[in-house]
Amino acid sequence: MALLFSRLQRNILKDPGRLPADLTTLKFGQSFAPHMLVCDWSRSKGWSDPQITPLQKFQIHPASSCFHYGVECFEGLKAFRGPKGEVRLFRPDKNVERLKTSMARLELPFDFEGKELERLMSALVAVDREFVPRGDGYSLYIRPTVIGTHEALGVSPSDSCKLFVISSPVGPYYPTGFKPVSLLAEKTAVRAWPGGTGAYKLGANYAIALGPQTEAQRKGFSQVLWLFGPDDQVTEAGTMNLVVVFGDAKSGEVKEIVTPPLSDGMILPGVTRDSALELCRQWYGSGKVSERRCTMKEVLNASKEGQLLEAFGLGTAAVISPVQRINYEGKDIHVPLLVDGKMGPVAKRVWEAITSIQYGRTPSPWSVVCE
Numbered sequence: 001m002a003l004l005f006s007r008l009q010r011n012i013l014k015d016p017g018r019l020p021a022d023l024t025t026l027k028f029g030q031s032f033a034p035h036m037l038v039c040d041w042s043r044s045k046g047w048s049d050p051q052i053t054p055l056q057k058f059q060i061h062p063a064s065s066c067f068h069y070g071v072e073c074f075e076g077l078k079a080f081r082g083p084k085g086e087v088r089l090f091r092p093d094k095n096v097e098r099l100k101t102s103m104a105r106l107e108l109p110f111d112f113e114g115k116e117l118e119r120l121m122s123a124l125v126a127v128d129r130e131f132v133p134r135g136d137g138y139s140l141y142i143r144p145t146v147i148g149t150h151e152a153l154g155v156s157p158s159d160s161c162k163l164f165v166i167s168s169p170v171g172p173y174y175p176t177g178f179k180p181v182s183l184l185a186e187k188t189a190v191r192a193w194p195g196g197t198g199a200y201k202l203g204a205n206y207a208i209a210l211g212p213q214t215e216a217q218r219k220g221f222s223q224v225l226w227l228f229g230p231d232d233q234v235t236e237a238g239t240m241n242l243v244v245v246f247g248d249a250k251s252g253e254v255k256e257i258v259t260p261p262l263s264d265g266m267i268l269p270g271v272t273r274d275s276a277l278e279l280c281r282q283w284y285g286s287g288k289v290s291e292r293r294c295t296m297k298e299v300l301n302a303s304k305e306g307q308l309l310e311a312f313g314l315g316t317a318a319v320i321s322p323v324q325r326i327n328y329e330g331k332d333i334h335v336p337l338l339v340d341g342k343m344g345p346v347a348k349r350v351w352e353a354i355t356s357i358q359y360g361r362t363p364s365p366w367s368v369v370c371e
């Protein structure tokens with residue numbers, strides 16, 4: 001059986017509870033909306049009828065492939081309240097498309113119609129719409145996940161898997177205004193490499209990042225700047241895509257907006273990255289926006305010559321994380337923060353444009369109202 005929205009079954013709570021009165025108590029990923037979406041697949045039967053059920057624990061066989069061989073991938077997107085109280089998803093098609101590529105990498109059944117999963121996610125959010133908080137910076141974080149449930153030891157493609165979607169009401173990433181991040185350029189551990197899995201959203205990529213991330217935090221940095229190769233190419237910042245802006249730090253003239261290319265297979269194709277690139281191409285002209293390799297040497301030289309204008313991370317959680325300092329080989333590279341000492345003008349423009357679309361203040365096909 002195919003994965004079909006038309007087969008959706010609903011088991012809805014009579015009293016689903018409500019959001020806390022004081023929304024500032026919401027901690028990222030720690031409280032959950034009361035319902036979940038679940039659908040099982042097996043090689044012999046295909047997809048079961050999708051179900052919206054109360055959030056509950058699973059019983060899974062201890063031999064399941066997710067426990068032993070890391071057969072797990074996931075997504076992260078958000079639902080926002082628009083001006084009329086409507087609930088909007090930001091580019092959900094991109095997340096479904098990326099989930100399918102992650103599933104393909106894990107030999108999971110990726111050949112379903114993306115629209116069906118989009119409609120199922122939308123239906124789940126509609127059921128839990130009271131858990132999409134109102135207010136600037138607030139949203140419902142949605143976590144589609146697929147795990148291998150193949151009940152046998154031995155490395156082989158999973159004969160079964162479970163797709164589920166849970167969600168978590170969240171507050172602003174920076175509740176007291178932007179807090180620029182400091183990065184520790186990692187010279188030893190590598191997050192991803194050509195031909196590896198960096199371009200897919202697999203749980204395994206995050207598990208191997210925990211050690212270096214913890215070490216960077218112990219040393220007082222917010223995130224790791226992941227490098228690659230003997231020439232120390234910059235790749236990603238923690239769990240964000242990275243953008244470096246070159247120009248004239250005195251006049252503020254933007255000469256080039258650079259982000260590492262997807263072609264090497266090391267970079268997660270971020271939805272925020274894609275959106276920011278498209279906007280920057282409109283604003284600054286495509287000649288000034290480059291998807292190309294960029295090394296630490298180039299960043300360091302630009303900084304020395306007053307040509308390093310901005311650096312920032314891009315991702316669903318915060319949209320923009322301005323970078324103020326990169327520690328490379330024991331020395332700090334300082335990045336100017338030209339707008340109120342908090343971020344650069346390119347970062348600010350991207351942040352305002354994307355959040356305005358997400359909250360439905362600027363009409364855009366990227367913002368999809370939940371039915």
Ligand SMILES: Cc1ncc(COP(=O)(O)O)c(C=O)c1O
Pocket residue numbers: 076236238239240241268269270271272273314315316317
């Ligand atoms: C490694 C990594 N890079 C980049 C991103 C940003 O992607 P997106 O903008 O789709 O959230 C994420 C977050 O999902 C990530 O985990």
